[in-house]
Amino acid sequence: MFRSLIRQSLTLAFIEALTLLFAISWLDLVTGHQVSLVLFYTAPIVFAVWLCDNKSVFVIAGLAGVLWSWADLIIGNSYSSGTVQAWELAIRFAFFFLVGVAGIAMREQQRASNARISLLEHTQRLEKQIIEVSEYERQRIGRDLHDGLCQFLAAIGCAATSLKIDLKEQRLDKFAAEASEIEKLLSESVEQARDLSHGLVPVQLDEAGLRAALQELAASTSRLLPVECTFESAGQNGAGQMGKATHLYRIAQEAIHNATKHGKARKIDIRLSANASAMSLSIADDGIGFSRNENAMNGVGISIMRYRANIMGGEFAIEAGASGGTIVSCTIPTGAAR
Numbered sequence: 001m002f003r004s005l006i007r008q009s010l011t012l013a014f015i016e017a018l019t020l021l022f023a024i025s026w027l028d029l030v031t032g033h034q035v036s037l038v039l040f041y042t043a044p045i046v047f048a049v050w051l052c053d054n055k056s057v058f059v060i061a062g063l064a065g066v067l068w069s070w071a072d073l074i075i076g077n078s079y080s081s082g083t084v085q086a087w088e089l090a091i092r093f094a095f096f097f098l099v100g101v102a103g104i105a106m107r108e109q110q111r112a113s114n115a116r117i118s119l120l121e122h123t124q125r126l127e128k129q130i131i132e133v134s135e136y137e138r139q140r141i142g143r144d145l146h147d148g149l150c151q152f153l154a155a156i157g158c159a160a161t162s163l164k165i166d167l168k169e170q171r172l173d174k175f176a177a178e179a180s181e182i183e184k185l186l187s188e189s190v191e192q193a194r195d196l197s198h199g200l201v202p203v204q205l206d207e208a209g210l211r212a213a214l215q216e217l218a219a220s221t222s223r224l225l226p227v228e229c230t231f232e233s234a235g236q237n238g239a240g241q242m243g244k245a246t247h248l249y250r251i252a253q254e255a256i257h258n259a260t261k262h263g264k265a266r267k268i269d270i271r272l273s274a275n276a277s278a279m280s281l282s283i284a285d286d287g288i289g290f291s292r293n294e295n296a297m298n299g300v301g302i303s304i305m306r307y308r309a310n311i312m313g314g315e316f317a318i319e320a321g322a323s324g325g326t327i328v329s330c331t332i333p334t335g336a337a338r
C-alpha cells in the first residue's frame with residue numbers, strides 16, 4: 001500500500017496533503033483552544049516530505065502556519081499583548097518550516113544511502129558477470145585449442161611419422177633423421193598445446209575432478225616452468241559443485257602464476273584438505289616473499305582470488321611463510337550450496 005502511495009503523481013499527493021491539513025485545521029476549530037493540535041499540523045508536512053517535491057513541502061508548511069493562526073483567531077484565543085501574539089505566531093511558522101527542512105534532510109539522506117546500496121549491488125553483479133564471462137571465454141579458447149590446434153598438430157605428427165618410415169624404407173637415412181626431428185618437435189607442441197588447453201578447461205571439475213585437475217596443474221607447471229610443483233590432498237573434499245571447484249582451481253592457477261612471476265619461486269606446494277564442514281586450499285612457495293608494495297595496487301589477481309573466495313562464502317589470505325616465501329590460502333564451507 002505504501003509503495004502505491006509513493007507511485008502516485010505529485011499533484012495527487014499534494015492534494016491529499018492539503019486535504020489532511022484542512023481536516024486537522026477543522027478539528028482544531030471544533031476542539032477549541034483548550035486542546036492543542038500543533039503536533040497534528042506536522043502530519044501533512046511529513047506526508048508532503050515523502051510524497052511531494054520540496055516546493056510543495058514549504059507550501060504545506062506555510063499553509064499550516066496560516067491555518068493554525070486562522071483557527072486561533074476564530075477560536076478567540078487571548079494573549080496578554082499584541083507582541084506576545086506576534087511572537088507566538090512567528091514561533092509556530094518557524095516550527096512548521098523547521099519540520100519541513102528536517103524532513104527533507106532526512107529524506108535526502110535516506111535516498112543517498114539507498115543509491116549507495118544499489119550502486120554496490122550493481123557493482124557486485126557486474127564483478128560476478130565479468131568473472132563468468134572471462135571463465136566462459138577461457139573455456140571456449142581452451143576447447144578450440146584442444147579440439148582444433150591439438151588435433152591438427154597430432155595429424156601433422158602422424159604424417160611426419162609415416163614420412164620418416166617411407167624415407168627409412170628408401171634408405172634415405174639423413175632425411176629420415178630430419179623427419180624424426182620434426183616428429184619429435186610436433187609431439188612436444190601437441191603436449192604444450194594440450195597442457196594449455198587443460199589449464200583453460202580444467203576437465204571435470206567435480207569432487208574427484210578437482211584433485212585430478214590440481215594434480216595435473218602441478219605436473220604441467222613442473223614440466224613447463226623451471227619450478228618443482230607438488231600436490232597433496234587430505235580428506236574427502238566437498239567441492240561437488242562445478243562452480244566451487246572451478247573457483248578453487250583458478251585461485252591455484254593465479255597463485256602459481258604469482259609465485260613464479262613475482263616470487264621467483266623454485267618450489268611450490270599445493271595442498272587441498274577437507275573435513276565434514278570445510279575445505280582448505282593452500283599454495284606455498286619458497287620465493288622472495290610477499291610485500292605490500294605499490295605493485296600490489298596495480299594488479300587484479302589478488303582481488304579476483306579474494307572475490308572468488310567471498311562468493312563461495314569462504315575466507316582468503318595471502319601472507320608470508322614461516323620460513324620465507326608466500327602462502328596463499330582459501331578456506332570455504334562445504335555444507336551450504338551457493
Ligand SMILES: Nc1ncnc2c1ncn2[C@@H]1O[C@H](COP(=O)(O)OP(=O)(O)OP(=O)(O)O)[C@@H](O)[C@H]1O
Pocket residue numbers: 255258259260262263264285287288289290291293295296297298299300301302303326
Ligand atoms: N607469491 C608471491 N610472491 C611475491 N610477491 C607476490 C606474490 N603474489 C603476489 N605478489 C605481489 O603482489 C602484487 C599483486 O599481485 P596480483 O596478482 O594482484 O597482481 P599482478 O600479478 O601484479 O597482476 P595481475 O595478476 O593482474 O596480472 C604483485 O605485483 C607482487 O608484488
Ligand SMILES: [Mg+2]
Pocket residue numbers: 254257258299300301302
Ligand atoms: Mg597476478
